[in-house]
Amino acid sequence: MSILVLLEPRGELTSSCLSTVAAAGRLARDTGVELHAVWPSPGIRAQLGRLAGLGIQTVHTVREDVLPPFSHEAWIPFLADLTRSLGARLVVAPASALGKAWSAALAARLDAELAQDCLGLEAAEGGVPTVRKPLYAGKIVATLRLTGAPALATLRAGAAQVVRAGEQTPEIAWHVVPPPELRSVVRELVQNAGGAIELGEARVVVAGGRGLGGPDNWPVLRELCATLGAALGASRAAVDAGWIQHAHQVGQTGRVVSPDLYIACGISGSIQHLAGMRGAKTVVAINKDPAAEIFQHCDYGLVGDLLQIVPALTAAVKQRQRRVA
């Protein structure tokens, strides 16, 4: 019996990937089973240091890049074989785009259940893994006991705190597989240009309103956008005043967005603006008027001058990003 962690198929140990390992590690410890990981990309040696102290016994990978990275067609058969040979009771992966897609394919191969995008992972009695899975856009959370074996789960970022116990790095197990005959080809990985993120699909939006005071203060928000990888939005008041283009308008007659995080700066919170961002999972509001309507519709509110708060926030986030990296 063991737990297998499918590390991020993008070939990066993202914070979401590490928190997945942490969750799996905790479960493995609590249920007294081995924790294995598989690195479906080249260059494991360079990453080994970052996997220290997380409880992974062995990292499995394939020698000499026989299996091209990013190709699930290439890797899924190997992953299925590995799962079976390890007798893994549970396979977890980060709930990234590839993590979820690869897990679905792997689950089909293993004829196993898969719980996607889970918030947390625990053990129920008998060591049966239990996950908390959001339904209906997070309005309901289901606690699911994964009775079938094996079972798969993908975990969201922040599913567990990354706590390193010691400096022990895992062993590497090199697997030999015959070169597969592939029908699909991965042509290239296109990185997002550092340029603007599109408002409609953005996971994070930073929006400015009348509180910006004019067209000159927007670079402060753009800086925060760049730091968070966010799209820039605006209230109707700012657009009407000509401070920013209409393409950024969030609201009833602009764009309706439902990002994971919405930061409203200097926005009063009129109903037609709320209609455009109500679907945001988390709302942070920054406004100098404590009676502003927006504070009734936010999760976290900061009362104060946005021209001071936003730069401070940007700086603090940047500092944290440097620390984690």
Add this chain to the structure above:
Amino acid sequence: MKIAVLVKSVPDTAGTPEIGPDGRSVVTEHLETVLNPYDEIAVEEAVRMKEALGAEVVAVGLGDEAARKALRTAFAMGADAAVLARRPEEEPLTGKGAALCLAPVLRELRPDLILAGKQAVDDDGAQVAERVAEMLGYLHASAVTRLAKDGAQLVVDREIEGGALSMEFPLPAVLTVEKGLNTPRYPTLPQILKAKRREIREVAVDGEGVRPGWRVDVLSLPDTQRRRQIFQGTVTEQVDNLLREARPLGGLS
């Protein structure tokens, strides 16, 4: 060319589902039923390919009366045919179960391309299409934001964090679509009314091996009210508190 589109009826996410009296089931009868928004994008893409390449579009659904709504919407948007896989009413299906029911129907249809939304917004399962692909031996790609047909090859861009993965592979294949691939059309009223009269072919599926591999222990309603946690104090204090309390923000840093 034959394109099958997997469509699902889901409750409108603007509403709030409730938890049933046994604490382990979800009640959604009071909510409007709509075509899953991601599936809408898939249907739109299929219809566009029909308009450009003369393909035949078959909408495939699973379930009961509610599933018909999704099929009718697909008709209104331009689907040529619709198939409803019916199974005896039992426990709600997991992704594994749904794929087990749908695979034989699709195997019989033998489409060149299967499109589906990347996930259903009720259970956020994000796996049925990929499972069907593996069961049928079709290649697959998820979260597609760009799609082009180059002869017998498909060229797609898949959205991943921070960028896109460009892949190329031959038909037959399964693609799940992400927001941004297209903007679904709003069917005209005559199309909606006509769709009400179109025939939906029903296929019985026996649901062999469809027993769920998980058990619902409990369902809970997390607090959906906004927290309204206000931070006062100096700028430094406010920012520190915010980064500590707001997990999503903390997760990005």
Add this chain to the structure above:
Amino acid sequence: MEMSRPLGVYGDFYWLMYLLSAGALAIFTFGVRARVRRWRVGEGRLGDRLDRPWRRLRDLAVDLATPRRFRRRGKPWLFHSLMVWGFALFLLATFCVLLQERFGLSTFAGGWYLLLSLALDLFSILFLAGVMFAAWRRWAVRPAELGGGAEDGAVLAVLALLPTTGLILEAVRMAKDPDPWGAWSPAGAWLAGGFSGLAPATLDSLHRGLWWGHLALSLGFVAAIPYGRLFHLIAGPLSLFFADRHRARSLAPLDFTDEAAERFGAERVGDLHWKSLVETDACLDCGRCQSDCPAWEIGEPLSPLQIGQGVRRCLDRETSLGRRAAASLHEQISEEALWACSTCGACERACPVAVEHVPRLVALRRYRVLSESRFPAELQTTFRNLERSGNPWGMPARERGERATAAGWPLAAETPPAEVLLWTGCAGVFDPRYRQVTAALAKLLDLAGISYVVPGDEAVCCGDGARRLGNEYLFQDLVAKNMTFFEKIGVRQVVTACPHCFNCLQHEYPQFGGDLTVTHHSEFLADLLAAGRLPAADGAEKSTIGFHDPCYLARYNGISAAPRRVLAALGSDLYEPARTGPDAFCCGGGGGRMWLEEKEGRSMGKQRVRQFLDGGARRIATACPFCLTMLSEGVRRNAEAEDVRVLDLAELMVENMTRPDRR
């Protein structure tokens, strides 16, 4: 001596007169039939507009006799009326002569004859004066709104010639034969002096020539009526007779049960009601609809005049004798113009021939929305929200009840029947600003000791916005849901603070079985004040206040006195801008415009606020959630309006009653 004059002077040649008349009549009839055939291209039956015929006749008579179709345009009314009345008189006189000559009736004799003679003389002059004024206005003043061209000039020339030849004819007659009653034809008598020097034989020839000339001119005029702009003489009154004067407030529903229907709304002229086609002939491009249109005034490409001209062009194209071509109405009106309309109805109020602009525009919108799904992108959101959440902002449906309960308003479904259903409308419960108005109104009801309940989740938006945007399907869906609610709670008496809800529930819900008595809160509060059920405020308002009349209250429903009674009771110093009451300038929120983006900073609300600022008003009162929103927005956009406040009547009353200096 008999009070009359000799008739039948050319009796021997009457066969010629009858021949000419028959000819003229034949040409006239042929022309009229061709015109009527054009009208029959439209849909609907004659019976649609024949209900209450005496009422229609009476309305027509009042339209022709009074200035009510010529708002704020006194001089054109006067001079046009002189021509109308003169013409009616000439027709009447001719008829009288005919009856006397052919049937021996005493219709051209006695005191009546004398009166008629005097009137004819008088009106010949006045008719000419009317024509002169028209000519002066057209060619000297040249108002921007006035359309038309060469044909109008020709018509004016003929119209000038008719009474002129008539007068000269009379003068020659009076010069030729002594007229004992000549004093009753003063103009003729005066002119006769100019012919007195002529020889009798000359006078005879002159008279003969003028008589037949005048006859020919008149008959020619009659024959020509159906063939040009002159047809307005017939089409105008017909348009007035067949008008449904309140059609705009209760638009015709569409029938969605017809399974074969391919088209909804108006794409071609044949899809419009035949009344709209009558209007193409009644309309003489006076242009008042355009110049009164608030959208046009702020620079939108919307012109009701141009839409009407477009309909006429399409009808011409589809019925032309030569090549007939299908013509889409939608090529005549730009997308921008179609959606710029707030259905304020100023165009209808300005129109002298009762052109029904609003239903015609909504028919065009219905086609775009229902048959083509082609409408501004931002409406997708609004329609989707209405469909799924029952309100245009997409707020969760259950919040309709939750917010009400949180504010302490009893829910209809949970409370025993009350005296009134306080219909909050969507804004009244979801918009934080307008919730304050509902709270104020609720407080006033409490003070007056009137029990009320409010709707909860089972009620949805009244649907006014959806209907006026052309989405009739969505509208009927919303109505059905609300009808279920009304039937369930069995309340009949409804009070609402929103004129759109008021108009819709009162006038449009009966189309679907609704049977409610709806009162707008301005009337309700005014009545309560008058009955002493609310403490009459006595203090004077310190600042000048203006009242902005909501279009759907004042213009659509004639309610403008009640809000002023309320303001008077509060001792307000009221400023009335030029466009006030039923002539008010729209705030820009109606017709679904509340859910549409304003283009390039063009804003009716901003314009309207400026009209109040010009009068020194520092507070603007209104009685509609759209007006409140649009005017507040207008205040924000006007640099000099920093401290101007926009308030609802109910808020003003509560504020007044809770002033510290009141006991």
